[in-house]
Amino acid sequence: MDTIFATSKEELTPQGYAAHKRHLAAPKPMSARERELADIRVAEREAGSAPYSANAARNSPFGAGVGLKWSDAAEVAVRNLAEATEDHLITMASL
Numbered sequence: 001m002d003t004i005f006a007t008s009k010e011e012l013t014p015q016g017y018a019a020h021k022r023h024l025a026a027p028k029p030m031s032a033r034e035r036e037l038a039d040i041r042v043a044e045r046e047a048g049s050a051p052y053s054a055n056a057a058r059n060s061p062f063g064a065g066v067g068l069k070w071s072d073a074a075e076v077a078v079r080n081l082a083e084a085t086e087d088h089l090i091t092m093a094s095l
Helices: 014-025 032-047 072-083
Strands: none
């Protein structure tokens, strides 16, 4: 679904819609600094070292874990939280 704001009838023709789609698909203008940051993000993704990549746990400054031990029920609750379609809250206490 697209929302088009038109100021002339020509913008509502098939050619006008095609121009609108080309505009949406065109690269966004960026400053030199923004291009540099975008290139860095691409390089990090390709190297697997982006902060939120699938390899982030392996690259964590904290190592493989932080030494927390929790029950199987807590594990299930955390996994279910990721799949929740409504707001949920998990409360855990250290014993």
